[in-house]
Amino acid sequence: MIQRIVRTDRRILTFPAVHPCEDISPGTLLSSLICLSQNVCNYQSNFFATQRRNAREAIRQIGILLIFFEEIRDHQLVLSDSLVLCFSELHLAFQKIQFLFEDCTREGARLWILMKSKFIATQFRVLIRAIATALDVLPLNRINVGREVKELVELVSKQARKAKFELDPEDEWASKQVLLILNYFEKGIEPEVSFIKRFLDYLDIRNWSDSAKEIKFLEEEIDSQFSDCDEREVPFLSSLLGLMSYCRGVIFETLDYRISDQIDVGCNMEILSCINPEDFRCPISLELMLDPVTVTTGQTYDRSSIEKWFKAGNTICPKTGEKLKNTGLVPNTAFRKVIQQFCSDNGISLSKSGSRSRDITRTIIPGSPAAEEATKFLSRFLARRLVFGSIEQKNKAAYEIRLLAKWNIFNRSCLIEAGAVLPIINLLSSSDKCMQENAIGALLKLSKHTTGKKVAVDSGGLKPIVAVLAKGLSFEAKQLAAATIFYLASVKGYRKLIGEIPEAIPALVELIKERPTCGKKNAVAAIFALLLYPGNHQKVLASGTVPLLIDILCSSDKDELIADSLAVVATLAENVDGAVEILQASALSVITRNLQSSASRAGKEYCVSILLCLCKHGVQVVEVLAKDPALMSELYSVVTEGTSRASSKARSLIKILLKFRETSSSGSIASAPCERPVHVCVQSIKLCVMHFVPVSIY
Numbered sequence: 001m002i003q004r005i006v007r008t009d010r011r012i013l014t015f016p017a018v019h020p021c022e023d024i025s026p027g028t029l030l031s032s033l034i035c036l037s038q039n040v041c042n043y044q045s046n047f048f049a050t051q052r053r054n055a056r057e058a059i060r061q062i063g064i065l066l067i068f069f070e071e072i073r074d075h076q077l078v079l080s081d082s083l084v085l086c087f088s089e090l091h092l093a094f095q096k097i098q099f100l101f102e103d104c105t106r107e108g109a110r111l112w113i114l115m116k117s118k119f120i121a122t123q124f125r126v127l128i129r130a131i132a133t134a135l136d137v138l139p140l141n142r143i144n145v146g147r148e149v150k151e152l153v154e155l156v157s158k159q160a161r162k163a164k165f166e167l168d169p170e171d172e173w174a175s176k177q178v179l180l181i182l183n184y185f186e187k188g189i190e191p192e193v194s195f196i197k198r199f200l201d202y203l204d205i206r207n208w209s210d211s212a213k214e215i216k217f218l219e220e221e222i223d224s225q226f227s228d229c230d231e232r233e234v235p236f237l238s239s240l241l242g243l244m245s246y247c248r249g250v251i252f253e254t255l256d257y258r259i260s261d262q263i264d265v266g267c268n269m270e271i272l273s274c275i276n277p278e279d280f281r282c283p284i285s286l287e288l289m290l291d292p293v294t295v296t297t298g299q300t301y302d303r304s305s306i307e308k309w310f311k312a313g314n315t316i317c318p319k320t321g322e323k324l325k326n327t328g329l330v331p332n333t334a335f336r337k338v339i340q341q342f343c344s345d346n347g348i349s350l351s352k353s354g355s356r357s358r359d360i361t362r363t364i365i366p367g368s369p370a371a372e373e374a375t376k377f378l379s380r381f382l383a384r385r386l387v388f389g390s391i392e393q394k395n396k397a398a399y400e401i402r403l404l405a406k407w408n409i410f411n412r413s414c415l416i417e418a419g420a421v422l423p424i425i426n427l428l429s430s431s432d433k434c435m436q437e438n439a440i441g442a443l444l445k446l447s448k449h450t451t452g453k454k455v456a457v458d459s460g461g462l463k464p465i466v467a468v469l470a471k472g473l474s475f476e477a478k479q480l481a482a483a484t485i486f487y488l489a490s491v492k493g494y495r496k497l498i499g500e501i502p503e504a505i506p507a508l509v510e511l512i513k514e515r516p517t518c519g520k521k522n523a524v525a526a527i528f529a530l531l532l533y534p535g536n537h538q539k540v541l542a543s544g545t546v547p548l549l550i551d552i553l554c555s556s557d558k559d560e561l562i563a564d565s566l567a568v569v570a571t572l573a574e575n576v577d578g579a580v581e582i583l584q585a586s587a588l589s590v591i592t593r594n595l596q597s598s599a600s601r602a603g604k605e606y607c608v609s610i611l612l613c614l615c616k617h618g619v620q621v622v623e624v625l626a627k628d629p630a631l632m633s634e635l636y637s638v639v640t641e642g643t644s645r646a647s648s649k650a651r652s653l654i655k656i657l658l659k660f661r662e663t664s665s666s667g668s669i670a671s672a673p674c675e676r677p678v679h680v681c682v683q684s685i686k687l688c689v690m691h692f693v694p695v696s697i698y
Helices: 028-045 052-074 080-104 110-115 117-136 147-162 169-186 193-202 207-225 234-251 255-263 303-311 333-345 353-364 369-388 392-406 409-417 419-427 431-445 450-458 461-472 476-490 492-500 504-513 516-529 535-542 544-555 559-572 578-583 586-595 601-617 618-628 631-641 644-666 677-689
Strands: 292-294 300-302
Touching: 028 052, 028 110, 028 303, 052 117, 052 147, 080 117, 110 117, 110 169, 110 207, 110 234, 117 147, 117 169, 147 492, 147 586, 169 193, 169 234, 169 369, 193 234, 207 234, 234 392, 255 300, 255 461, 292 303, 292 333, 333 409, 333 601, 353 419, 369 392, 369 419, 392 409, 409 431, 409 450, 419 450, 419 504, 431 450, 431 461, 450 461, 450 476, 450 492, 450 601, 461 476, 461 504, 461 535, 461 631, 476 492, 476 516, 492 504, 492 516, 492 535, 504 516, 504 535, 504 544, 516 535, 516 544, 516 559, 535 544, 535 559, 535 578, 544 559, 544 578, 544 586, 559 586, 559 601, 578 601, 586 618, 586 631, 601 618, 601 631, 601 644, 618 644, 631 644
Parallel strands: none
Antiparallel strands: 292 300
């Protein structure tokens, strides 16, 4: 059999061709060679933005050889060993040529292929020479095909040896134009639009959609090189990306929404986020914190680092120098979510600790000086358009910002510095649905930046954002507003401000009622962030949040949405009013079922946390849980398989249940089963708290 390879993830300008296996039958080899030759020849109908001459000559030569292969097949000739050897080498060379053709005609890769023109011309020359070498062992005189066909094959052999396959002068001119433009940007000089259009016309990049495809390819190529730890060409790729982003934003006036799927709508959020990467580093190791914990002085460190500090005999806080009252460590779950969200937003893997600092840095600083200046020019242009442009120009500028701010932190900082936030806020009240969506989408991206949050709030953006959340012209605008509130609420002082807006929390609760999952998820995440300010708890409860969350736990099949809903319920369960609401919603059985069925470790941890809180508020809850035969095995499973935090909570709950059973069996508490439903004990919980009588369960 022919060894076939399908490489959808193949890096551009790499050719992972393979030799046919040694025991392949001659007939199979010939059939595969004919098919491969036909595939190459079919490229004559494709558009080559560059390498036109070299591609045309390669197709011509392989087309002649295809006639030769078909002649052998039609005459059913027996293939000798030397002929099989020749065909095997040709098969390998043709594979590589096909890969090269795929890259030269690849959508979105025109600029990159232009800038690699010299290398690609060399590849053409090498591969055609490989064909000539393979034909050297071809015993043409012993093959019974027509004389004209033999003459054509001999002609191909001679031409393949002598063919130059040099760099096309026009390609060389266009690539020099691009380098000159990048040099202008690097020096802080904004090139003339007519100058830039010359190379765009040469590559047939003539509209917004074409330039967007080029940008998408360059982004993917940069990510690919970082993933492969091969970053040598990243600065140059970044320069080209800055150039094409500038072209799309400044040169092409007409929007083309055919690729609007580039824009996410904030549906991939975890609980809580803020963007200040320097705060994510452990003060001891200066590495990104994977497991942040807080000591008694209120300082946060990575667990592994502070534990090493204590093992070395230190009893003071490394950052403040204060004497620690004890060495207890409190898991900072909210901050851990902050770090996880930041890494998710910026494509940073937490699995490779050695590259964490580098990964964060590359999202903050520009990829190259040319990219930096191009982005600054573009940001100032878009900010001006938001203020002085026509309705269509303002809409396009908001859309461009929405795309540009998605890419990295540096782009966001440039846009914020250029003054884009306030005019975007002014567009939120637009009566045009599309403009409102683009404005709130752009503001969402900018609110991921620490400075962006501050500018948005200082510019009076909270009320307009809440207005979109409550009365937005489309569902997408509403859920983007919820996501924006989620990010703004990552700042401690803003949670109170948002909660004081009367419509804010009720509007989030209304969004939970909507059918699409994205809206529910964004609203639940925003509510969780607001709950980090204790003054918002009663407002969340008063808005009827708990029954809606319990309904999600009963009906949803989305693991992430369920986990986020459990996180909110767990937060509400920490105080007595929240526990009362949860019990009144008959949620106890729902939580225990989710503990057994949850597919995520986070979901199980939240379930254990909720049950633990409810147990601490009422002995009747403990009594009901103690009667559940399946619960104890689930808790032991969490102890052995869960995180350190989940394991600790599960052990605490197990102790409570075991203590209750011991006390019950000894007669301290009536051993007869409690027949009352759980909600009957709600009033007793309230009375215990009101009279400061602790519910003794230990």
